[in-house]
Amino acid sequence: MFQALVSPPRSEGTTDDLDRRRFVESAAVTEGQSLSTKAFWEWFDLRRAAVQMDVRLIPLAGLRQWGFQPGTGNLVHESGRFFSVEGLRTRLGGAEPRGWDQPIIHQPEIGFLGILVKEIDGVLHCLMQAKAEPGNAKGLQLSPTVQATRSNYTGVHRGSAVRYLEYFSGPKQGRVLVDVLQSEHGSWFYRKRNRNMVVEVTDDVPQHEDYCWLTLGQVRRLLQEEDLVNMDTRTVLACIPLDEAADVIDVGDDPFRAGLAASLSPQAPSAHTLPELLRWYTAIKTGTELSTERIPLDAISGWATEPDGIRHDSGRDFSVVAVSVEAGNREVRRWTQPLLRTCAEGVIAFLARRIGSVVHVLVRAGVEPGCRDAVELGPTVQFLPGSDGSPLTAERPPFLDEVLAATPEQIRYDVTQSEEGGRFYRVLSRYMVVEIEHDVSLPDGYRWMTVGQLGTLLQHSHYINIQARSLIACLQSVW
Amino acid sequence: MFQALVSPPRSEGTTDDLDRRRFVESAAVTEGQSLSTKAFWEWFDLRRAAVQMDVRLIPLAGLRQWGFQPGTGNLVHESGRFFSVEGLRTRLGGAEPRGWDQPIIHQPEIGFLGILVKEIDGVLHCLMQAKAEPGNAKGLQLSPTVQATRSNYTGVHRGSAVRYLEYFSGPKQGRVLVDVLQSEHGSWFYRKRNRNMVVEVTDDVPQHEDYCWLTLGQVRRLLQEEDLVNMDTRTVLACIPLDEAADVIDVGDDPFRAGLAASLSPQAPSAHTLPELLRWYTAIKTGTELSTERIPLDAISGWATEPDGIRHDSGRDFSVVAVSVEAGNREVRRWTQPLLRTCAEGVIAFLARRIGSVVHVLVRAGVEPGCRDAVELGPTVQFLPGSDGSPLTAERPPFLDEVLAATPEQIRYDVTQSEEGGRFYRVLSRYMVVEIEHDVSLPDGYRWMTVGQLGTLLQHSHYINIQARSLIACLQSVW
Numbered sequence: 001m002f003q004a005l006v007s008p009p010r011s012e013g014t015t016d017d018l019d020r021r022r023f024v025e026s027a028a029v030t031e032g033q034s035l036s037t038k039a040f041w042e043w044f045d046l047r048r049a050a051v052q053m054d055v056r057l058i059p060l061a062g063l064r065q066w067g068f069q070p071g072t073g074n075l076v077h078e079s080g081r082f083f084s085v086e087g088l089r090t091r092l093g094g095a096e097p098r099g100w101d102q103p104i105i106h107q108p109e110i111g112f113l114g115i116l117v118k119e120i121d122g123v124l125h126c127l128m129q130a131k132a133e134p135g136n137a138k139g140l141q142l143s144p145t146v147q148a149t150r151s152n153y154t155g156v157h158r159g160s161a162v163r164y165l166e167y168f169s170g171p172k173q174g175r176v177l178v179d180v181l182q183s184e185h186g187s188w189f190y191r192k193r194n195r196n197m198v199v200e201v202t203d204d205v206p207q208h209e210d211y212c213w214l215t216l217g218q219v220r221r222l223l224q225e226e227d228l229v230n231m232d233t234r235t236v237l238a239c240i241p242l243d244e245a246a247d248v249i250d251v252g253d254d255p256f257r258a259g260l261a262a263s264l265s266p267q268a269p270s271a272h273t274l275p276e277l278l279r280w281y282t283a284i285k286t287g288t289e290l291s292t293e294r295i296p297l298d299a300i301s302g303w304a305t306e307p308d309g310i311r312h313d314s315g316r317d318f319s320v321v322a323v324s325v326e327a328g329n330r331e332v333r334r335w336t337q338p339l340l341r342t343c344a345e346g347v348i349a350f351l352a353r354r355i356g357s358v359v360h361v362l363v364r365a366g367v368e369p370g371c372r373d374a375v376e377l378g379p380t381v382q383f384l385p386g387s388d389g390s391p392l393t394a395e396r397p398p399f400l401d402e403v404l405a406a407t408p409e410q411i412r413y414d415v416t417q418s419e420e421g422g423r424f425y426r427v428l429s430r431y432m433v434v435e436i437e438h439d440v441s442l443p444d445g446y447r448w449m450t451v452g453q454l455g456t457l458l459q460h461s462h463y464i465n466i467q468a469r470s471l472i473a474c475l476q477s478v479w
Numbered sequence: 480m481f482q483a484l485v486s487p488p489r490s491e492g493t494t495d496d497l498d499r500r501r502f503v504e505s506a507a508v509t510e511g512q513s514l515s516t517k518a519f520w521e522w523f524d525l526r527r528a529a530v531q532m533d534v535r536l537i538p539l540a541g542l543r544q545w546g547f548q549p550g551t552g553n554l555v556h557e558s559g560r561f562f563s564v565e566g567l568r569t570r571l572g573g574a575e576p577r578g579w580d581q582p583i584i585h586q587p588e589i590g591f592l593g594i595l596v597k598e599i600d601g602v603l604h605c606l607m608q609a610k611a612e613p614g615n616a617k618g619l620q621l622s623p624t625v626q627a628t629r630s631n632y633t634g635v636h637r638g639s640a641v642r643y644l645e646y647f648s649g650p651k652q653g654r655v656l657v658d659v660l661q662s663e664h665g666s667w668f669y670r671k672r673n674r675n676m677v678v679e680v681t682d683d684v685p686q687h688e689d690y691c692w693l694t695l696g697q698v699r700r701l702l703q704e705e706d707l708v709n710m711d712t713r714t715v716l717a718c719i720p721l722d723e724a725a726d727v728i729d730v731g732d733d734p735f736r737a738g739l740a741a742s743l744s745p746q747a748p749s750a751h752t753l754p755e756l757l758r759w760y761t762a763i764k765t766g767t768e769l770s771t772e773r774i775p776l777d778a779i780s781g782w783a784t785e786p787d788g789i790r791h792d793s794g795r796d797f798s799v800v801a802v803s804v805e806a807g808n809r810e811v812r813r814w815t816q817p818l819l820r821t822c823a824e825g826v827i828a829f830l831a832r833r834i835g836s837v838v839h840v841l842v843r844a845g846v847e848p849g850c851r852d853a854v855e856l857g858p859t860v861q862f863l864p865g866s867d868g869s870p871l872t873a874e875r876p877p878f879l880d881e882v883l884a885a886t887p888e889q890i891r892y893d894v895t896q897s898e899e900g901g902r903f904y905r906v907l908s909r910y911m912v913v914e915i916e917h918d919v920s921l922p923d924g925y926r927w928m929t930v931g932q933l934g935t936l937l938q939h940s941h942y943i944n945i946q947a948r949s950l951i952a953c954l955q956s957v958w
Contacts, residue, residue: 014752015752016752016754016755108770110764110765176758176762178758179757179758179761179762180757180758180761181761181764181765195761195765241754273493273494273495275495275720275938276495278658278659278938278939279655279657279658279659282658282659282660282674282940283655283658285589285660286589286660286674291587372851372852373851373940459754459757460757460939461761461852
């Protein structure tokens with residue numbers, strides 16, 4: 001229990017530091033000991049051929065086991081579980097008070113998002129899953145080992161137990177390397193969060209055909225593929241603490257990549273100290289006057305329920321639609337469910353800049369009504385219809401034009417990725433990292449931070465929003 | 480803006496590190512440059528003679544400008560501001576589900592608790608206020624420079640502007656050294672929190688007769704006095720980051736005091752690393768199934784409204800009472816208000832133990848229904864009627880008997896302190912630090928932590944509850 005006391009002080013070499021190092025070393029290995037990248041694609045194509053999922057948009061009236069609850073109009077499952085679509089009324093005070101109503105997904109549970117890791121030939125490998133979700137644009141994605149809501153793992157699906165869950169919870173639990181509660185989309189979920197976990201095992205693990213072992217470097221390289229690594233994988237990857245990587249990763253003679261590797265360390269020199277950033281964040285939270293009230297879905301104003309979906313009167317933003325699903329090859333399962341759909345592809349972008357020799361990204365403190373504490377830190381640009389929390393604004397956010405006008409030399413990452421296919425119907429965004437060399441004048445609510453500082457905050461809940469976490473994972477693939 | 484980049488890495492000498500050092504140095508000075516301790520008492524006795532406050536318990540029916548709102552029975556102010564007393568229904572799931580109703584104070588505002596500091600002859604001094612509150616047992620207490628709810632500083636009191644507030648907010652703001660949102664009593668307040676601030680000024684500050692400049696060492700020494708340093712001061716003191724103090728503070732040849740000074744540093748060797756503790760905390764939060772619902776005060780069961788207060792049918796726990804107040808000498812102000820009253824003195828205690836040579840305190844992760852996230856870290860023993868969140872349990876908590884049976888040699892701190900006199904009527908607790916030399920077996924939900932680890936968590940919101948923060952301030956006076 002008190003083993004750490006005989007070790008040197010924490011900053012020089014505890015278990016946590018060793019683990020940071022092992023994660024970085026795994027991130028430097030882009031050809032797996034378990035599965036070459038070529039073999040990965042063969043396996044993934046096989047899975048793609050084997051897994052059938054037929055998804056069709058249907059009228060709301062075609063939903064089975066789901067229905068509008070009498071009295072509230074909330075869209076609920078007959079079991080009372082999974083999730084429901086309810087109404088949310090938001091009021092923002094301050095100099096220009098405004099308010100709006102909207103549908104919001106309510107799911108008062110903590111789900112598991114877990115990646116199982118294991119050393120193979122001395123390198124950490126992640127057990128990744130080929131998984132289909134109804135909202136996926138391209139069928140299969142690469143998911144964490146476990147991706148389970150409480151409804152999943154307590155068996156409401158009447159399905160089989162969640163595979164590998166026993167390694168994350170209960171007596172078979174492995175060594176926990178990451179375990180932190182993080183939020184989901186605060187514009188679309190009411191206070192939803194998941195337990196982001198990484199657990200290490202040393203014993204043999206039975207390997208099901210839908211799963212494969214990849215190094216962190218392989219997974220990160222796959223983040224260069226369009227819409228392959230799913231959102232749940234990205235958020236867990238972002239929560240993995242990393243050490244400075246300049247000595248392990250091949251950064252070539254690119255000062256940006258060298259500055260990015262240096263930026264990983266929580267000790268990297270930074271424009272602002274972490275306490276300074278926290279004080280700035282406190283002041284912003286204190287100045288934010290947000291009040292939200294859950295209301296019946298049929299009491300929201302500005303939205304209409306039409307045969308094929310619940311949509312905003314402006315036609316913009318998002319809508320609630322219904323799908324029917326047929327999944328499986330041997331044993332076919334059929335179900336219907338609501339999903340949330342956006343009207344256009346979004347843009348999720350970091351401006352990045354070397355300050356000294358260390359890459360900083362520009363972070364924005366933004367209000368999202370479904371957040372537990374109103375404000376979280378997001379990417380520089382988060383332009384997803386409705387995603388600024390207000391279906392009433394269509395303004396172009398700061399820096400969007402700068403991001404879209406970037407030259408090829410400035411663009412360090414530019415790949416379309418999707419949000420969670422279990423709740424969102426083909427919600428795609430262009431995830432971008434754009435390098436700038438000049439200083440820019442910052443509106444209120446923006447700060448330059450190192451990746452290591454974001455990593456420190458990611459050890460705590462509810463600082464960094466899901467879009468920023470996703471993009472941090474993408475950013476780490478820029479080697 | 481990017482000044483830090485030309486400095487050595489943060490861990491060796493940034494502004495924040497220098498400030499930690501300056502705080503420790505101020506804590507080592509127990510005779511003030513501005514005011515000797517003897518002069519302090521002369522000033523305080525003068526203030527006590529000058530400040531008149533006559534407080535009487537009255538029947539609920541005697542409340543003026545306060546009343547029971549038709550339809551809900553909530554106890555509210557006619558302005559709709561300040562605070563209200565409403566109902567809360569709590570359900571705790573798990574192996575032994577249970578639930579209860581209770582009155583709860585609702586005050587959806589962020590208040591300011593701010594201490595202004597200034598160097599006098601090279602040593603930081605704090606501007607402390609002699610302040611009377613209706614619930615105080617002994618009249619005057621030592622308060623922070625500013626202690627203001629939004630209702631105060633937006634003028635609902637029709638009183639004068641809040642003195643010195645301009646240094647904490649707005650264009651005259653000084654250099655911010657501490658700025659963090661922290662919770663209040665989760666058993667009695669619904670999601671209440673305050674902005675804990677320390678701000679440094681270098682210019683001359685006009686000094687009002689109710690205020691005096693004291694070193695941190697003087698304030699800490701005054702924590703040895705019964706019911707003098709108020710709760711608001713204690714929580715701000717706890718949020719001040721400190722460095723290892725063994726070289727500055729005279730610890731004599733007492734290994735406990737030396738171990739306490741060493742424990743202040745976030746880098747002190749510790750039984751568990753901070754990431755380990757955070758993972759443990761996440762697992763506890765995930766396992767906690769708490770649901771709360773605000774309900775009308777007249778819908779709570781198990782409580783009765785009697786002429787002189789709202790009390791639990793068992794007669795235990797707390798009650799809601801009313802007082803009339805007459806304050807002032809020249810210009811007399813009169814008002815009535817509700818206050819919360821407990822039935823007996825509580826016990827708030829840390830078990831403390833040297834592990835290696837570093838003092839650790841035993842922390843308990845406890846559920847409080849009014850917390851924003853259900854669970855915060857509290858002291859080893861928090862035995863205040865009703866304070867475990869359940870008026871239905873009267874069990875003696877773990878370690879209470881051990882604390883109360885401590886020998887004089889074991890008792891490192893034992894002083895009666897009060898909770899906030901603006902909301903609580905003479906709510907007193909015995910604050911204790913009890914040293915043990917042997918290991919103890921820990922029930923679920925307990926962990927040994929260093930003071931430096933608690934200090935690191937206190938840079939973030941909602942980890943450490945108000946009782947633990949109060950006791951951390953007291954603990955730091957044990958030199």
